[in-house]
Amino acid sequence: MKRITVRGAGHRWKVLGVGVAANASFAAAFAGIPATAVLLRSDYRIGNGELGFVLGMLGLGIVLSELPWGLLTDRWGDRRVLLTGLGATAAALLAMACWGSPEGARVPAVATLAAGLLAIGLLGGSVNGSSGRAVMVWFSAGERGLAMSIRQTAVPTGAGIGALLLPVVAMHAGFAWVYAVLAAMCLLSAFLTIIWLHEPEAADHADGAPNPVNPANPTMAAARAVSPLRSMPVWRVVLGMAALCMPQVAVLSFASIFLHDVGHAGTVAVSATLATVQGGAAVMRVWSGRWTDRHGNRHAYLRACAAITVVLFALLAALTAWTGHGARDAAAFIVPLTVLLVLGGVSASAWHGVAFTELATLAGNGRVGTALAMGNTGAFIAFWVAPSAIPLLLSAFAWPAVWVAAAACAALAWRVFPGACASPVPRTTAAQERRAPSRAAV
Numbered sequence: 001m002k003r004i005t006v007r008g009a010g011h012r013w014k015v016l017g018v019g020v021a022a023n024a025s026f027a028a029a030f031a032g033i034p035a036t037a038v039l040l041r042s043d044y045r046i047g048n049g050e051l052g053f054v055l056g057m058l059g060l061g062i063v064l065s066e067l068p069w070g071l072l073t074d075r076w077g078d079r080r081v082l083l084t085g086l087g088a089t090a091a092a093l094l095a096m097a098c099w100g101s102p103e104g105a106r107v108p109a110v111a112t113l114a115a116g117l118l119a120i121g122l123l124g125g126s127v128n129g130s131s132g133r134a135v136m137v138w139f140s141a142g143e144r145g146l147a148m149s150i151r152q153t154a155v156p157t158g159a160g161i162g163a164l165l166l167p168v169v170a171m172h173a174g175f176a177w178v179y180a181v182l183a184a185m186c187l188l189s190a191f192l193t194i195i196w197l198h199e200p201e202a203a204d205h206a207d208g209a210p211n212p213v214n215p216a217n218p219t220m221a222a223a224r225a226v227s228p229l230r231s232m233p234v235w236r237v238v239l240g241m242a243a244l245c246m247p248q249v250a251v252l253s254f255a256s257i258f259l260h261d262v263g264h265a266g267t268v269a270v271s272a273t274l275a276t277v278q279g280g281a282a283v284m285r286v287w288s289g290r291w292t293d294r295h296g297n298r299h300a301y302l303r304a305c306a307a308i309t310v311v312l313f314a315l316l317a318a319l320t321a322w323t324g325h326g327a328r329d330a331a332a333f334i335v336p337l338t339v340l341l342v343l344g345g346v347s348a349s350a351w352h353g354v355a356f357t358e359l360a361t362l363a364g365n366g367r368v369g370t371a372l373a374m375g376n377t378g379a380f381i382a383f384w385v386a387p388s389a390i391p392l393l394l395s396a397f398a399w400p401a402v403w404v405a406a407a408a409c410a411a412l413a414w415r416v417f418p419g420a421c422a423s424p425v426p427r428t429t430a431a432q433e434r435r436a437p438s439r440a441a442v
Helices: 011-035 037-043 048-076 078-099 110-124 126-130 132-138 144-152 154-173 175-196 218-224 232-261 267-295 298-327 330-347 352-363 365-396 399-416 430-434
Strands: 005-007 439-441
Touching: 011 037, 011 048, 011 078, 011 110, 011 126, 011 132, 011 144, 011 154, 011 175, 037 048, 037 154, 037 175, 048 078, 048 110, 048 126, 048 365, 078 110, 078 126, 078 132, 078 175, 110 126, 126 132, 126 365, 132 144, 132 352, 132 365, 144 154, 144 267, 144 352, 154 175, 154 267, 232 267, 232 298, 232 330, 232 352, 232 365, 232 399, 267 298, 267 330, 267 352, 298 330, 298 352, 298 399, 352 365, 365 399
Parallel strands: none
Antiparallel strands: 005 439
């Protein structure tokens, strides 16, 4: 006889916690390892060209693996994919700790480092989309924007932890411990997955409305749903996300260089600026998720973010060009330049949770993994392309051209995003959420 365990509506927050932990653990790897670049270069005895190549392998692995992992999530379910991906990523990291780390006179070959980072990217890409379907099933239609937005804050949170922690570990303990710490984070997330991430037995949302698919049978669910790969509304959101990631990456990757070279800002000012962008983006992601849940206007919000980003980066380009014209002292304009940079960075980063919620809604529960993987692929392509394109713009033109290009990408996103939500979000009152039925899980 099948044993049924009844879990109350409050269990959904544990499910969300698993998604946050899994995303944060891998974000610490893909953002923290590049933060050790100076030490990577010296400890592995490589040059700048080789450094760029091996770090590119990490991003390439994510880009290549997102869609296959998403398709597998729709077939296997979140729990199996997360356990497989987190376990395999931890194993790859432990292998790097044992055989891919410099130790005394022994320095691993560049090919070994590149292959290891490629493997980490390929395996770690499993976490980005695999908890999204569980969030969509466990949370009511009136809460999903908030839940997905909280889940998306795990990326800057984990990235911040990795960027702060891993350089210190590499400096004082070596890269074997860097990989070991990241492996421990993945294993902790896998443990939380084992105890908390379960598929609801009842085919009901938190608001009591019937699920269009049975989440307990992901194979049947995927068979019933139309593939997002053949859905034009899904592709429009994906393309808009990729375009709107470009100005975000421009700020995250080159704000420090811009403020130093143009505004002559010091290290403290640069660090404070980037911290403000990340903190503001995290706050706005949570607020926007809740706000769009209440008003049912996700696509209008996405278009508004794109339009505001166009205006802010156009102003930044104009002010940058004006300060450089006639040999004006750009340092005198450091405050307005910084303010525009922060506002533009926040506007270009605040929409992630809302966009992923709309992708999942358009796809339906049976194809959430595929849709989220498509969105993540677009985002990581932007993280791969923008850092390569910006130096070319700088060498051919100057900083105003970089910010004009960022504004143009945001304008493309505004044009691509549909003008109205494809699936209206019902408003859910606090009383209705408290009366949400219990979940029964195997």
